[in-house]
Amino acid sequence: MTTLAVNSPAAVLQPKRSTLVLRYLRRNKSLGFGLAILLFLTLFSITGHLVADVNKLAYPLAVKPKQPPNPLCVFDSTMKIGKNCFVLGTDFYGRDLFAVMAKGLGQTARIGLLAGVLGTLVGTLLGFTSAYFGGAIDTVIRGITEVLLPIPVFLIQVLIAGAIDKKSVTVDTMALIVVMLAWMGPTRVIRSQVLSMRERMFVNVAKLSGMSNLEIIFKEIMPNLLPFLGSALVGQVFGAIFASFGLAVFGLGPLREPLIGNTVYFAQYQASFFNGWWWWPLWPSMALILIFGALTLIMVGLDEIANPRVRRSE
Amino acid sequence: MYLVRRVLFLLFVIWVTSTIIFFIPRISPRNPIRERLAELSRSTGYAPKDLEKIVQAYNQKFGLDKPLAQQYAEYMGSVLRGDLGPSLNQYPKTVWELILEALPWTIGLLISTTLISFVLGNMLGALTAWPKSPRWVKGLMAPMMMLQGVPPYLLGLLLIFFVAFRAKLLPMGGAYEIGTRVSFTAQFIFDVLRHQLLPGLALVLSSVAFWALGMRGMGITIQGEDYVNFAEHKGLGAMVIFRDYYVRNALLPQVTGLALAFGQVIVSGVLVEQLFGLPGLGGLLGKAITANDYFVIFGIAFFIIISVTVLMLLVDIVYPLLDPRIRIDSK
Amino acid sequence: MSTPILQVQDLQVTYYTDAGRAKALDNVSFTLNSGEKMGLVGESGSGKSTMALAMMRMIKPPGRIEGGKVIVDGTDLVTLSDGEMLKARLSKIAYIPQGAMNSLNPVMRIGAQMTDAIRAHDSSISNSAMTERCMQSLESVDLKREVFKMYPHELSGGMKQRVCIAIGILLKPKVIIADEPTSALDVVTQRQVMETINRIQKDLGCAVILIGHDMGLMAQSMDKVAVMYAGKLVEISTVRQMFTHPFHPYGQALIHSLPNLDNKGVLQGIPGLAPSLLRIPSGCAFHPRCSKATEKCMVVTPRLQQQPDGRFVSCLLYEEDKVTA
Ligand SMILES: Nc1ncnc2c1ncn2[C@@H]1O[C@H](COP(=O)(O)OP(=O)(O)OP(=O)(O)O)[C@@H](O)[C@H]1O
Ligand SMILES: [Mg+2]
Numbered sequence: 001m002t003t004l005a006v007n008s009p010a011a012v013l014q015p016k017r018s019t020l021v022l023r024y025l026r027r028n029k030s031l032g033f034g035l036a037i038l039l040f041l042t043l044f045s046i047t048g049h050l051v052a053d054v055n056k057l058a059y060p061l062a063v064k065p066k067q068p069p070n071p072l073c074v075f076d077s078t079m080k081i082g083k084n085c086f087v088l089g090t091d092f093y094g095r096d097l098f099a100v101m102a103k104g105l106g107q108t109a110r111i112g113l114l115a116g117v118l119g120t121l122v123g124t125l126l127g128f129t130s131a132y133f134g135g136a137i138d139t140v141i142r143g144i145t146e147v148l149l150p151i152p153v154f155l156i157q158v159l160i161a162g163a164i165d166k167k168s169v170t171v172d173t174m175a176l177i178v179v180m181l182a183w184m185g186p187t188r189v190i191r192s193q194v195l196s197m198r199e200r201m202f203v204n205v206a207k208l209s210g211m212s213n214l215e216i217i218f219k220e221i222m223p224n225l226l227p228f229l230g231s232a233l234v235g236q237v238f239g240a241i242f243a244s245f246g247l248a249v250f251g252l253g254p255l256r257e258p259l260i261g262n263t264v265y266f267a268q269y270q271a272s273f274f275n276g277w278w279w280w281p282l283w284p285s286m287a288l289i290l291i292f293g294a295l296t297l298i299m300v301g302l303d304e305i306a307n308p309r310v311r312r313s314e
Numbered sequence: 315m316y317l318v319r320r321v322l323f324l325l326f327v328i329w330v331t332s333t334i335i336f337f338i339p340r341i342s343p344r345n346p347i348r349e350r351l352a353e354l355s356r357s358t359g360y361a362p363k364d365l366e367k368i369v370q371a372y373n374q375k376f377g378l379d380k381p382l383a384q385q386y387a388e389y390m391g392s393v394l395r396g397d398l399g400p401s402l403n404q405y406p407k408t409v410w411e412l413i414l415e416a417l418p419w420t421i422g423l424l425i426s427t428t429l430i431s432f433v434l435g436n437m438l439g440a441l442t443a444w445p446k447s448p449r450w451v452k453g454l455m456a457p458m459m460m461l462q463g464v465p466p467y468l469l470g471l472l473l474i475f476f477v478a479f480r481a482k483l484l485p486m487g488g489a490y491e492i493g494t495r496v497s498f499t500a501q502f503i504f505d506v507l508r509h510q511l512l513p514g515l516a517l518v519l520s521s522v523a524f525w526a527l528g529m530r531g532m533g534i535t536i537q538g539e540d541y542v543n544f545a546e547h548k549g550l551g552a553m554v555i556f557r558d559y560y561v562r563n564a565l566l567p568q569v570t571g572l573a574l575a576f577g578q579v580i581v582s583g584v585l586v587e588q589l590f591g592l593p594g595l596g597g598l599l600g601k602a603i604t605a606n607d608y609f610v611i612f613g614i615a616f617f618i619i620i621s622v623t624v625l626m627l628l629v630d631i632v633y634p635l636l637d638p639r640i641r642i643d644s645k
Numbered sequence: 646m647s648t649p650i651l652q653v654q655d656l657q658v659t660y661y662t663d664a665g666r667a668k669a670l671d672n673v674s675f676t677l678n679s680g681e682k683m684g685l686v687g688e689s690g691s692g693k694s695t696m697a698l699a700m701m702r703m704i705k706p707p708g709r710i711e712g713g714k715v716i717v718d719g720t721d722l723v724t725l726s727d728g729e730m731l732k733a734r735l736s737k738i739a740y741i742p743q744g745a746m747n748s749l750n751p752v753m754r755i756g757a758q759m760t761d762a763i764r765a766h767d768s769s770i771s772n773s774a775m776t777e778r779c780m781q782s783l784e785s786v787d788l789k790r791e792v793f794k795m796y797p798h799e800l801s802g803g804m805k806q807r808v809c810i811a812i813g814i815l816l817k818p819k820v821i822i823a824d825e826p827t828s829a830l831d832v833v834t835q836r837q838v839m840e841t842i843n844r845i846q847k848d849l850g851c852a853v854i855l856i857g858h859d860m861g862l863m864a865q866s867m868d869k870v871a872v873m874y875a876g877k878l879v880e881i882s883t884v885r886q887m888f889t890h891p892f893h894p895y896g897q898a899l900i901h902s903l904p905n906l907d908n909k910g911v912l913q914g915i916p917g918l919a920p921s922l923l924r925i926p927s928g929c930a931f932h933p934r935c936s937k938a939t940e941k942c943m944v945v946t947p948r949l950q951q952q953p954d955g956r957f958v959s960c961l962l963y964e965e966d967k968v969t970a
Contacts, residue, residue: 150619150626151327151622152622242465250604268589274486285472454810547742548729548812550762551760558757559753563751564753580918637752639798
């Protein structure tokens with residue numbers, strides 16, 4: 001809680017807010033590092049959208065493009081320097097992998113954010129209701145969560161995605177499939193946090209001073225929950241991207257879209273290593289490693305804020 | 315009393331899950347039999363005129379023409395009797411036969427990697443949090459943090475690229491050299507182990523990091539505890555304190571974590587098997603999903619959920635033996 | 646009386662914190678004869694626990710022992726090797742911790758936590774002899790033998806405190822330091838535990854340092870009292886001297902702030918705040934709060950000096966005649 005004070009208006013008065021944030025990120029290295037990686041990926045994707053016609057180049061083509069598609073040219077489709085220029089090469093279907101990566105990062109972020117925000121929202125709402133009002137509502141919500149929690153969610157997601165007709169799966173329906181079974185985590189975390197906060201003095205004081213339930217929730221409880229919400233959100237985004245990747249490995253989900261997971265799938269499907277297209281699965285898997293690594297680092301960093309006791313001793 | 319309630323709860327979980335996994339594929343507009351027949355006719359070039367009739371016949375044979383509720387009741391009944399039904403795609407093999415064929419591969423891979431990474435990870439984590447350990451051990455933490463989040467599938471992909479494809483040190487996939495016969499000769503076993511090395515490493519790397527980080531968090535908390543300090547006041551050596559006072563306490567929550575992590579371990583295992591083309595449950599599930607093979611999907615999912623719950627129960631039983639503060643009856 | 650069993654000379658400890666260097670122990674010196682019991686009092690943060698930990702060589706980073714000697718029974722603990730120090734703990738000098746509630750390992754039986762301590766000092770002792778010694782130790786602190794087989798969570802707070810004492814006396818140390826052994830207990834249990842400590846001290850004939858805030862308990866069972874202020878000992882005197890006629894103004898303020906029937910209803914405290922160890926006032930550290938402070942007190946640092954009646958005081962009021970003489 002003490003580190004939170006850094007962001008409170010009183011402490012920000014002297015140096016600029018941005019320098020304070022930067023200074024904090026230097027201390028909380030994992031958070032800083034994670035955010036830096038995400039920033040890098042975002043910039044890459046934006047650059048890609050700017051310099052290349054991603055909406056054309058990222059999709060399978062009947063004929064390979066003749067014009068050099070972007071000005072950053074180094075390699076040709078066989079990853080040899082020169083000739084037909086594609087910075088990251090092309091794949092078996094003739095797609096420019098640079099455009100695929102740029103577009104795919106954006107779409108992967110879309111699934112992650114959509115599912116992450118929705119899941120956190122649902123989870124928070126349920127957790128709140130459950131903890132704050134208690135009684136029968138609590139019993140029902142907690143019961144459902146407890147029963148669903150041991151089930152390997154991914155398995156069910158695979159079943160749902162497999163049952164849906166492939167043609168009707170879009171990036172957004174994919175996000176919805178992921179959300180359906182992913183709200184239990186946040187529900188549990190938020191519930192236990194609200195419970196412990198409800199017991200603490202300040203809420204009781206607020207109650208005595210005649211604040212309404214909503215006022216108490218937004219003025220007293222919410223601010224203290226922020227680090228936990230942040231952590232839950234990042235966790236959800238991670239889970240969503242992981243799920244979409246896992247489904248892609250089984251050839252499920254919106255395969256037509258150049259999602260990063262799908263790119264890995266197709267590279268595997270076409271036995272890219274055997275056939276000498278070694279770069280094809282390399283870019284997407286490195287991107288995914290960066291995404292997952294960054295999200296994990298951010299979660300570790302947020303935990304440090306939420307729970308100063310685990311702060312590093314060094 | 316507590317255990318009885320716990321068993322009832324876990325049975326309930328199993329029932330809920332099996333209901334979910336029964337209905338999802340059946341609500342689907344896809345019909346596995348028609349798809350299979352269509353595929354067959356594509357590959358043989360022979361298109362039977364009365365395809366629909368054959369589909370009907372098979373539907374009837376597998377009981378798929380009955381109302382869903384009746385199918386559900388009958389199938390659950392047979393599951394209770396231990397019969398998971400036939401495979402739609404690889405008929406006349408039964409689901410049990412397929413699972414039993416695949417199981418040794420999966421169990422071998424998962425149990426060995428989980429054990430290795432649990433032991434290794436907890437040791438590493440305890441050491442990184444222990445103030446007296448050397449600097450380079452503490453330095454391992456940064457890569458661990460990153461590694462923890464990376465799915466083994468991706469690590470496996472990189473391993474395939476660098477170790478198998480570039481350096482040609484190990485095979486790129488498969489369970490054994492194509493053309494060899496399954497036998498219990500030393501040569502064959504060695505060949506299998508060689509093929510398991512990369513998938514095993516992929517699984518171990520990320521879960522070692524997972525356990526190490528958890529243990530490290532616990533370790534930092536435990537270090538500040540009065541009983542660790544008092545142990546030093548007693549003049550105990552560093553090894554004894556490390557073993558009896560520090561690790562034993564820090565390990566307790568990790569054991570509980572073992573059951574919870576198992577679900578994730580299975581998922582990772584399934585994906586890695588798919589990547590390396592191993593004949594385990596992962597490969598089987600992959601095929602079943604592509605073919606929408608209801609019974610096999612159900613069988614595998616059912617089997618996984620049973621193993622997860624059994625493991626949870628096992629932890630419930632073992633934990634009180636480790637932590638004297640918890641008694642099974644006290645809850 | 647007898648020869649000193651414990652001599653502490655110029656012991657210095659500094660904590661190197663982010664905010665600066667904190668001199669938590671500044672040239673602390675005193676001696677204790679065997680069989681003597683000394684109470685150590687002082688405000689929270691004055692450095693009492695630090696002194697105890699320094700004597701055990703258990704100061705951890707960011708703290709460091711900067712200098713001084715801790716001579717127990719003729720050996721200087723500060724110069725021992727790490728291995729020798731391990732052996733010295735519990736056999737020469739024992740520490741009974743401040744928070745006995747959490748000082749026992751929750752997953753080990755009491756017996757195992759006693760025997761591992763013996764085993765660490767004597768690898769040749771037989772198991773039965775070891776068990777027997779633990780049993781005796783438990784009985785001498787008025788615990789039943791069954792406690793040997795119990796887990797910490799099965800014991801009450803007072804019992805845990807007794808177990809800690811029983812562990813402390815396992816190897817019959819020459820010096821026992823008890824850090825607020827009674828502060829978490831109710832009054833009745835407090836008395837019982839104090840009685841136990843007193844009896845054990847008599848049986849073993851060791852020296853005892855009792856850290857605490859309860860002047861009443863000190864008066865009842867201690868021989869000497871040492872007063873600590875901002876990392877320094879400012880007065881060491883017998884209990885009688887301390888309670889009838891304290892010399893140091895801080896000691897006087899402490900005694901006067903004790904409730905008695907005369908000043909009933911008035912809660913007396915010492916005016917001002919305890920100084921931060923990071924910015925210790927110049928001269929005598931107590932001068933900003935001292936009613937008798939002179940200008941000289943802001944400049945000259947007093948030294949701990951023996952007075953004609955045998956007590957030690959560190960105050961310019963009593964130094965003057967010597968300085969001028
Ligand atoms: N690990 C540490 N790091 C930095 N400063 C410390 C540390 N431990 C103690 N100190 C400082 O040393 C001073 C003395 O602390 P100590 O614990 O010895 O006080 P005490 O007299 O035992 O207080 P109490 O009566 O509350 O137990 C305090 O001002 C404290 O801030
Ligand atoms: Mg203290």
